Amino acid sequence: MSDSDRGARAGGAGAAGAVGPAEGALLVVGDVVTDVVARHRGPLAAGTDTVAAVRTVPGGAGANVACWAAHEGCADVRLLGRVGRDTAAWHEDELTASGVRPLLVTDPRAPTGTVICLVDSGASAERTFLTDSGASLRLAPGDWSPALLDGVARLHLSGYLFFSGPSRALVSVVLESTRARGVPVSLDPASAGFLTALGVDRFLGLCAGVDILLPSRDEACLLTGLPDPADAAAELSRRFPLVVTKLGGDGALIARSGSVRARVPALRAAPRDTTGAGDAFTGAFLAALLGGAGPEKAARAGCAAGAKAVKRVGGRPPARDPRRGGDETRDR
Numbered sequence: 001m002s003d004s005d006r007g008a009r010a011g012g013a014g015a016a017g018a019v020g021p022a023e024g025a026l027l028v029v030g031d032v033v034t035d036v037v038a039r040h041r042g043p044l045a046a047g048t049d050t051v052a053a054v055r056t057v058p059g060g061a062g063a064n065v066a067c068w069a070a071h072e073g074c075a076d077v078r079l080l081g082r083v084g085r086d087t088a089a090w091h092e093d094e095l096t097a098s099g100v101r102p103l104l105v106t107d108p109r110a111p112t113g114t115v116i117c118l119v120d121s122g123a124s125a126e127r128t129f130l131t132d133s134g135a136s137l138r139l140a141p142g143d144w145s146p147a148l149l150d151g152v153a154r155l156h157l158s159g160y161l162f163f164s165g166p167s168r169a170l171v172s173v174v175l176e177s178t179r180a181r182g183v184p185v186s187l188d189p190a191s192a193g194f195l196t197a198l199g200v201d202r203f204l205g206l207c208a209g210v211d212i213l214l215p216s217r218d219e220a221c222l223l224t225g226l227p228d229p230a231d232a233a234a235e236l237s238r239r240f241p242l243v244v245t246k247l248g249g250d251g252a253l254i255a256r257s258g259s260v261r262a263r264v265p266a267l268r269a270a271p272r273d274t275t276g277a278g279d280a281f282t283g284a285f286l287a288a289l290l291g292g293a294g295p296e297k298a299a300r301a302g303c304a305a306g307a308k309a310v311k312r313v314g315g316r317p318p319a320r321d322p323r324r325g326g327d328e329t330r331d332r
Contacts (some may be wrong), residue, residue, distance in 0.1 A: 025076035025151050026069050026286055029174060030062015030158025031136035032081035032091050032104065033113035037275065037313055039121045057314035058094040059115060060136060061190050062158035064276045064315040068283025068305055070099035071317035074290055078103055080148060082139040084111035097319040105143045107135035119273050127275050137164035141173045149181050156286055157210070159190030162203055175209040186212035188282050189219040196222065204239065213240040214282050220245045229253065230260050244285065244299055246278050246306075252299045264299040267307035276315020280305040 040052040066079040078101045083091050088106045095102040113134035119127045139161065149155070155178055161167040178185050187210045189195055195203055200223055207213070213236060215223060220232035220243075230253055233245040237255035245253040251266040284305030288298035308317070 024153025024290075025078055026066070026074050026154050026156065026290060027078045027080065027148065027152045028062050028066040028069070028156045028158070029080045029139075029161065029170070030065070030156075031060040031113060031133070031160045032058075032063040032079070032083050032095075033060040033115050033134070033136055034087055034091075035059030035115050035117050035275065035314060037117045037119060037273065039119045039273065039313070041121045044118070053121075055313060057316065058091055059117075059276065059315045060113065060158075061160055061188065061276075061279050061315075062156075063091075063095065063100075064279035065156060065158070065188070065283040065286070066100045067095065067098040067316045068280045068309070069287040070283075070320070072284040072287040072301060072305055074283075074287035076151070077101065078148075078152070080139070080143070081105070082107055082135045082143065083113075084135045087112045094316075094319075098316060099320045103148070105139065107138055110135040110138055113137070117273075117275050119275065121272070127273065133160070133164070136160065137167050139170055140166035141169050144170055144173050144177070146177045146180070149177060149183055152181075152183055154286060154290060155183050155185050156282070157185060157187045159188050160194070162189075162206055163191070163194045163198060168206060171206060179209055184211045185209060186214060186282075186286060188214045188278070189216075189223070192216070192218040192222050195219060200225075207240070210240060212242045212244065214244050214246065214278075214285070216246050216278055217248065217250075230255075234259050242295060244295065244302075246281050246302075248274075248277070248306075251303055252281070254295050254299055262296045262299070264296060264303055266303050269307040269310050271310035273313045274310050275313075277306045277309045279315055280309035280317070 035057050038052040038054045040050050044050050066077050070077040080103045082105045092102045111134045113136040114132045116130035217229045224232040224235045226232040233243050233253045233255040237243040238258045243255040249266050252264045254262040281302035285298045285302035288301040
């Protein structure tokens with residue numbers, strides 16, 4: 001048994017990464033957006049045309065995490081998000097088809113957020129995002145009720161909520177509610193670019209009460225100012241009870257109490273589109289935790305889901321509903 005799994009077993013039911021099957025739901029609070037994925041090869045040709053395969057698919061970091069958690073075995077996954085009238089019905093249908101219970105607020109003024117995903121279809125399938133958050137960052141305290149925690153064993157926050165005033169206020173209300181109920185909270189910081197604009201100290205100050213932090217390599221290094229992701233993970237674990245740093249093709253690191261306790265290797269995969277791979281990791285990790293796994297076993301499930309995700313276009317797993325499509329994510 002690894003140090004990380006021993007620590008989880010010793011922590012008790014309320015500890016970060018506690019094992020033993022949880023009797024309750026996963027509630028994800030976060031963003032629901034429409035992704036326009038443009039897969040091209042090589043550099044973009046400035047000032048003229050670049051040939052690309054363009055598809056419109058459902059996305060959003062929070063929504064992707066919820067769908068992957070359901071796909072990886074979590075029986076009760078719920079998602080609180082905000083969308084525009086323009087695509088509310090479509091997004092609700094897509095979430096339902098993926099086994100997620102949508103708790104969507106329809107914004108009367110703002111359209112659903114849209115992200116342009118530019119994916120170089122070369123060997124790395126690296127992606128660049130152009131983001132119009134739209135209604136997703138208008139999720140606000142008025143959209144929350146403590147009753148949303150009824151039957152919930154774990155809550156997950158998308159880091160995109162930290163990047164607007166209304167949704168930051170929502171985070172504070174949510175964390176107050178989870179503390180009152182004793183519901184553990186995980187957080188994915190979501191975007192190194194937006195973190196830089198918000199400010200590291202401000203972000204960390206807003207995270208009080210989070211028990212599991214799931215940053216990417218770049219986010220972990222940004223949040224600590226340390227160039228080595230292992231050092232960064234260890235440093236963050238002095239602030240958060242459990243830190244799971246996602247390293248893409250290099251796997252994941254598990255840190256607690258100021259040191260790295262486990263290194264989990266990635267599974268080899270030929271990538272088509274890396275959009276949503278980190279969300280897939282997070283969803284599968286949380287599903288495994290709720291199923292009784294310790295952090296290291298859960299991280300292995302996360303790495304396996306990430307390998308599945310990069311083989312697909314878009315950030316979602318295949319739909320559960322066989323009438324809604326096969327190996328490819330469905331176009332709008």
